[in-house]
Amino acid sequence: xxxxxxxxxxxxxxxxLAPLFFVCILLEWYLGDRRQKLPVSARYHAKEVxxxxxxxxxxxxADILAGLLIAKLYLAVFGWKLFDIQMGPFTFVLLMVAQDxxxxxxxxASHRIRWMWAxxxxxxxxxxxxxxxxxxxxxxxxxxxMWVFWLPLVILGFDPNWVVFVVLLNxxxxxxxxxxxxxxxxxxxxxxxxxxxxxxxHGRNPxxxxxxxxxxxxxxxxxxxxxxPEDETVIYGITKPVNSFNPLKVTFxxxxxxxSDVTTKGLSLSKRLGILFAPPASHQKDD
Ligand SMILES: [Zn+2]
Ligand SMILES: [Zn+2]
Numbered sequence: 195x196x197x198x199x200x201x202x203x204x205x206x207x208x209x210x211l212a213p214l215f216f217v218c219i220l221l222e223w224y225l226g227d228r229r230q231k232l233p234v235s236a237r238y239h240a241k242e243v244x245x246x247x248x249x250x251x252x253x254x255x256a257d258i259l260a261g262l263l264i265a266k267l268y269l270a271v272f273g274w275k276l277f278d279i280q281m282g283p284f285t286f287v288l289l290m291v292a293q294d295x296x297x298x299x300x301x302x303a304s305h306r307i308r309w310m311w312a313x314x315x316x317x318x319x320x321x322x323x324x325x326x327x328x329x330x331x332x333x334x335x336x337x338x339x340m341w342v343f344w345l346p347l348v349i350l351g352f353d354p355n356w357v358v359f360v361v362l363l364n365x366x367x368x369x370x371x372x373x374x375x376x377x378x379x380x381x382x383x384x385x386x387x388x389x390x391x392x393x394x395x396h397g398r399n400p401x402x403x404x405x406x407x408x409x410x411x412x413x414x415x416x417x418x419x420x421x422x423p424e425d426e427t428v429i430y431g432i433t434k435p436v437n438s439f440n441p442l443k444v445t446f447x448x449x450x451x452x453x454s455d456v457t458t459k460g461l462s463l464s465k466r467l468g469i470l471f472a473p474p475a476s477h478q479k480d481d
Contacts, residue, residue: 204359205258211366219325222375226324235322235430236374241439242320246329248441249316253331260336261358268345268354277351289352290410293344293360298414300343301407308474312448313338315474319444321431323396328372332445364409368392378424387412390424397428434475448474 200207219238226232279285304314316332332338347357371392379388387408395406405422408415415421436447456469 201355201359204355204362205254205261207359207362208254208366211369215325215328215369218370218373222325222373225375232374233427236324237322238324238326239322242322243326245439245441245444246320246326249331249333249444250329252333252441252445253335256333256336260341264336264341265354265358267341268348268357271345271348272351272354274349275351276349279351279353281353281356285352286356289347289356289360290363292347292350292352293357293364294408294410295414296343296346297361297364297409298407298418300340301409302418302420303343304338305404305407306473307471308452309470310338311474312452313340315432315436315448316444318396318432319436321435323372323374323393323428323430325369325372327396328369330444334445334449367410383412385411385413391415391421393428393430394422394424396430398431398433399426399429401426402428403433 200210222232222236223238226236227238281289301314304310313332313334316334317327317330320327320330344357344361348354368387371387371389373389374393376389378390379386382388383390387406387410391406391408391412394402395408397403402422405420406412406415407420412421436444438444438447452469456466461469
């Protein structure tokens with residue numbers, strides 16, 4: 195498959211990368227489960243891995259379906275583009291950096307707005323950390339409004355197919371930061387999101403909560419005050435555990451809790467809006 199074909203069908207990118215993902219998973223499983231060289235929280239548990247893979251398949255399916263609608267919207271908005279941007283090596287790097295900046299704000303909003311957290315919590319609800327954790331994605335992202343965060347790129351004048359390609363490339367590259375097999379990467383730690391930085395992001399130690407939102411570049415966290423280096427051993431998961439390997443329960447439990455809270459009798463409108471859009475209680479430091 196050549197690059198032009200991939201740009202026209204960006205949804206195939208993760209499938210193209212799949213063999214590489216599986217080699218990494220096998221190596222990590224061998225190091226952790228067979229050779230016992232990794233922490234216990236890096237081990238593979240059949241029920242959880244099956245849940246993680248099911249979540250990935252559900253996410254991919256929802257993305258393809260929602261993508262049909264979102265592609266129409268992006269094309270309409272593309273009609274009002276501000277600049278005529280021709281794709282080449284320079285504009286490709288520019289698009290990757292711009293999308294990574296938008297990703298930082300999407301990810302930060304996903305932690306600080308309960309409506310978006312209801313989708314993103316799926317990614318955080320495992321108490322283990324290995325490559326299969328990267329597969330924990332929610333089919334509810336299109337409903338939660340993820341696509342809004344890439345609209346500025348389309349309005350700027352980046353071709354919608356390229357935008358979607360770069361969104362998925364960013365997601366695909368993030369697979370590689372979900373591991374405990376890599377400790378620190380020297381000078382790369384200054385500029386890039388690394389396994390060490392991302393382990394912090396998955397921590398529920400109080401000092402690690404809502405930190406290191408980076409996708410590819412860690413500079414955004416350093417610029418906007420959300421960077422914390424890995425120091426204390428990370429305890430993985432969330433403060434309100436989901437305690438299930440059922441992908442449907444994992445996907446919908448926070449939506450169910452949120453809608454049950456918002457429909458509580460006798461609440462004022464501002465309280466109800468607060469339940470939907472204020473930071474989630476399950477992810478606050480004082481919880
Ligand atoms: Zn997150
Ligand atoms: Zn992650």
